[in-house]
Amino acid sequence: MSLFSVLNVASSALTAQSYRLNVVASNMANANSATSSDGQPYRAREVIFAAQPFANAGAPAGVNGVRVAGVISKPGPFKMVYQPGNPLADKEGYVKMPNVNPVDEMVNMISASRAYQANVNVMNTTKSLLQKTLSLGA
Amino acid sequence: MSGLLDQALDPLAAALKVTGYRQQLLSANIANANTPNYRAVDIPFAQVMQAVQAGDKGSLPLTTDSNRQFTETGNNASMAAFVQYQRGSQVGLDNNSVDMNREQADFLQNSVRYQADLTFLTGKIKTLTSAITGTTA
Numbered sequence: 393m394s395l396f397s398v399l400n401v402a403s404s405a406l407t408a409q410s411y412r413l414n415v416v417a418s419n420m421a422n423a424n425s426a427t428s429s430d431g432q433p434y435r436a437r438e439v440i441f442a443a444q445p446f447a448n449a450g451a452p453a454g455v456n457g458v459r460v461a462g463v464i465s466k467p468g469p470f471k472m473v474y475q476p477g478n479p480l481a482d483k484e485g486y487v488k489m490p491n492v493n494p495v496d497e498m499v500n501m502i503s504a505s506r507a508y509q510a511n512v513n514v515m516n517t518t519k520s521l522l523q524k525t526l527s528l529g530a
Numbered sequence: 531m532s533g534l535l536d537q538a539l540d541p542l543a544a545a546l547k548v549t550g551y552r553q554q555l556l557s558a559n560i561a562n563a564n565t566p567n568y569r570a571v572d573i574p575f576a577q578v579m580q581a582v583q584a585g586d587k588g589s590l591p592l593t594t595d596s597n598r599q600f601t602e603t604g605n606n607a608s609m610a611a612f613v614q615y616q617r618g619s620q621v622g623l624d625n626n627s628v629d630m631n632r633e634q635a636d637f638l639q640n641s642v643r644y645q646a647d648l649t650f651l652t653g654k655i656k657t658l659t660s661a662i663t664g665t666t667a
Contacts, residue, residue, distance in 0.1 A: 394547070394550040394551060394553075394554060395550055395554070398553055398557040401558050401561045402557055402560075402561060404561060405560070405561035442565060443565050443567075452554050453610030454555060454610055454613035455554045455555060455557075455558045456568070457561060458561050458562050458564075458565050507563055510560050510634065511560060514560055514637065518553070518557070518641075521553070521641055521644050521645065524645060525546075525648060528648055528651060529651070529655040529656070
């Protein structure tokens with residue numbers, strides 16, 4: 393039944409988008425983490441998506457799901473904040489803060505949640521189509 | 531070489547098949563709306579429909595060892611051969627050509643078509659049932 397693979401495609405997108413939301417949440421939560429387990433300030437993370445053809449035999453051609461290909465640390469300089477009282481401050485009194493840009497993160501969050509909603513819509517529509525197909529002739 | 535039932539139901543079944551396949555392609559486009567380097571795909575409905583109806587039989591013809599057997603081949607036109615990139619959408623900085631508005635509109639339109647096909651098919655089935663049983667349904 394061909395419509396079932398629509399559900400697989402949409403669910404792969406839901407997984408990927410919720411992964412992205414998780415990463416955004418991590419970035420926002422750590423926007424002020426001046427140190428981390430490796431002693432360096434937190435670096436903003438970003439997910440990379442990749443189109444993923446289905447591997448199983450009966451899969452329709454040309455139909456790609458989506459997967460998270462990886463999570464990268466964003467390059468870019470740390471913010472220098474003048475906090476002479478901070479134990480992490482350097483000789484001039486500056487503390488290195490994470491390179492998290494809250495505006496970027498908000499945009500990412502809105503984009504991810506809209507994409508999530510779109511895919512939920514796809515699933516709902518497909519579900520009702522499948523149910524109507526099941527009751528064909530009635 | 532097909533009976534009355536096939537003649538009545540085959541075109542609509544073919545339409546359902548093509549619409550179902552298009553639904554998958556459009557959902558893949560929506561799923562990949564944020565994937566770098568992804569290009570939106572689609573099929574030209576009219577052409578695929580013609581090919582499926584003309585019985586561009588892809589594979590597995592029935593073998594016959596008597597001339598009274600059906601020579602019909604499986605109606606498995608390979609729709610995958612018709613998949614092409616959507617034209618006319620703007621390509622973003624990440625080299626992704628999915629236009630979300632267009633995809634959602636197409637998706638909606640395609641699902642309405644699918645439901646219309648189902649409705650017509652139901653109507654046909656009811657007509658045939660009524661003819662077979664001799665009652666007014």
